[in-house]
Each structure stands twice: as C-alpha cells, then as structure tokens.
Amino acid sequence: MRRSDFRYDLPPELIAQRPPPERGGARLLTLEGARGEPCDRMFADLPRLLRKNDLLVFNNTRVMRARLFGRKATGGQVEILIERLLEPDEALAHVRASKSPQPGSSIELTGGACLMVVLREGDLFRLRARDATFAEIMSREGHLPLPPYIQRPDDVADEARYQTLYASREGAVAAPTAGLHFDAAMLQKLSELGIGRAEVTLHVGAGTFQPVRVDDLDRHEMHAEWLEVDETLCERVELARQLGGRIVAVGTTSVRSLETAAASGHLKPYRGDSRLFIRPGYRFRVVDALLTNFHLPESTLLMLVAAFAGYEPMMNAYRHAVTERYRFFSYGDAMFLTQRSLD
Secondary structure (H helix, E strand, O other): OEHHHHOOOOOHHHEOOOOOOOOOOOEEEEEEOOOOEEEEEEHHHHHHHOOOOOEEEEEOEEEOOOEEEEEEOOOOEEEEEEEEEEEOOEEEEEEEEOOOOOOOOEEEEOOOOEEEEEEEEOOEEEEEEEOOOHHHHHHHHOEOOOOOOOOOOOOHHHHHHOOOOOOOEEEEOOOOHHHHHOOHHHHHHHHHOOOEEEEEEEEOOHHHHOOOOOOEHHHOOOOOEEEEEOHHHHHHHHHHHHOOOOEEEEOHHHHHHHHHHOOOOOOOOEEEEEOOOOOOOOOOOOOOEEEEEOOOOOOHHHHHHHHHHOHHHHHHHHHHHHHOOOOEOOOOOEEEEEOOOOO
16 A cells, blocks of 8 residues: 555535533544444443443643753754653753754754764754753743644643543653543543553654655654653553453554564563554554544555555544544544454
8 A cells, every 4th residue: 555545635614623621522533344344433332332341541741841942052042842852951852943053053042952973863853951951941931732733822721631631651742542541530430340441652753743755664764762661551551451351552653562562472571662564464462452633644544544444434534534524633533443354
C-alpha cells in the first residue's frame, strides 16, 4: 500500500479547536457487524461495549510544558519545542527560527533563562541550560505544546484538559488523546463493572505530527518514542487472558507499547525506544480492541487503525464521520474498534 491510499477529505471546520465542555461528552463511532458498518454512539456508551474481565491499558505519560520562546544573540525570534530530556540540563529540541542557530551560540528565553546550542543532530538540536534545569525552566516559562492544527495559543483551560486524569510520568510533548475522554465517574463505573485497568508509559514525541514524506511506505523511517512496559503490566495481561477478558488499548500509544513489548512473539517487559511502524498486513499479538480518536490523513496513526480494523471499513468510517460532522483530532470525538482479519 502507498501513502496516497490513506488520503481523505476533511473540512477544516471539523478540526476541534477546544475540548467538549466536559470530559466524556464526545461522540463515539463504532464499527458493527461482519462488514464493519459505522454506528453512531456517545462516549457514555463505552461500558456497554466492554465486558467483565476486559483489561483497559492506559498510557500514563504526562505532557511537559515543552514550548519555549526566546531570541538569538543576533535578535532573531526563536520557538523551541523540547523533544526529549537527556540530562537535567540537556535536551533535544526542535528549534524554529528564520535562520537555524549555530553550535556555540546562545538563546535567551523570554523569562531570562539562557540556553546554549551544543550541536545539531538531524532535525533536532542539543541544548544545554545555564544556571537552571530544564524542569525548572519549563515549569517557570514553558507552554503546553498544543498540536499544530489547533490554531490558537494554549490557555489556562488546556492545563487541565490537555492532560489525562491519570497522567503521572512527565515526558511527552503531545497528549495520548484517547485518554482525555475519561473522567473520574467513568473510571469508577468501569471498575464497578469488573473491567480491569493497567498502565504503560510512552512519551509521545513531536514526530507523531510529522507527515509521511514518501509514497512508498517501505521507505518511510518511523520516528522513535521512548516507552516502558513493566512486569506488573505483563502479569495483568496474562491474568485477563486467563479470565477470558480482552486487552483493550486506550489509544494508539498503548497499542505501540504493547506490540513493541511483544515483538518476540511473547509479551515481556520492555524499556527503551520503539520505531515500530504498524500498517495493513501487521499481525497483532496483544491488542483485541482499541479506543482511539480520529487521525490525520496519510498519517502513520491512520495506517495503524486501518491495520487493526481493516482498510476498507476504516476508510469508510472516516468518510461517514466527515458526513456526520464528527469532531476530529486531539480534542475531537472517538472510535471504538475491535480487531478484524487482515485484508
């Protein structure tokens, strides 16, 4: 398959610029029957789609206040997006400026902190902070890095709504957005119904928004993201299987975490980077069902959900969602999918 196979037309006004008034207020599109026909529901219907002993797997990453603004010594404006912390005072970052900064130059941030450009590593820059750690700098003057398709600055409301309720391990530059729909009442209700809950960590990188630049998917180089699947998670998955439950990934990041940890054919603890590229033809080893938001045209995430639920049903579902005026992307509506045979 080629990149162009995953193109669909999306009116700009369907891209959600703000979250719904309340968590859990989104619509939910499901695929029903042998042919995967789209069915319109609400997120509040999720408990009806789950079964006792199912195991929901959440990504507990927390979004850093990773967007910083400043000026080069020459006066030019700079926008920085921290991609990954290497040391307390060192980070890899995307740096946007009219002219790329040179190694050895400095950047003064709007709040007064000073960063040194150490070297360039491909599309990223290694930066070193002076007189403070990056955690301190981001806490003091960082902004939440809303996705590029949200055409407004971050505000106070985003501090809460662009984080999941269970976010605990800081390190992401984008939220695992399927989890944004869960409020405390929904989590409690699922627990009362005997539906299990477990967590992985995948620190979402800015590469999740980068387009696939080649039409031949065999030539696409997947971006790396750091993840951890621990022994406790592996034990919870095994127990759910023994009890007849399904493994339900909350978001594509949970899918990538679980499938990376099972690359050998058996789920086991894993800690490190993943460049797993899931597309039609992939054989899933762990995940039985998936809750996910809608994804960008021609993106690796759309390719992942097409691999999971079937290419034709998925592309038909996206056309249906456009016709029915669903809200798209990070602050938008959701889908609930079950795994289908390869097509």
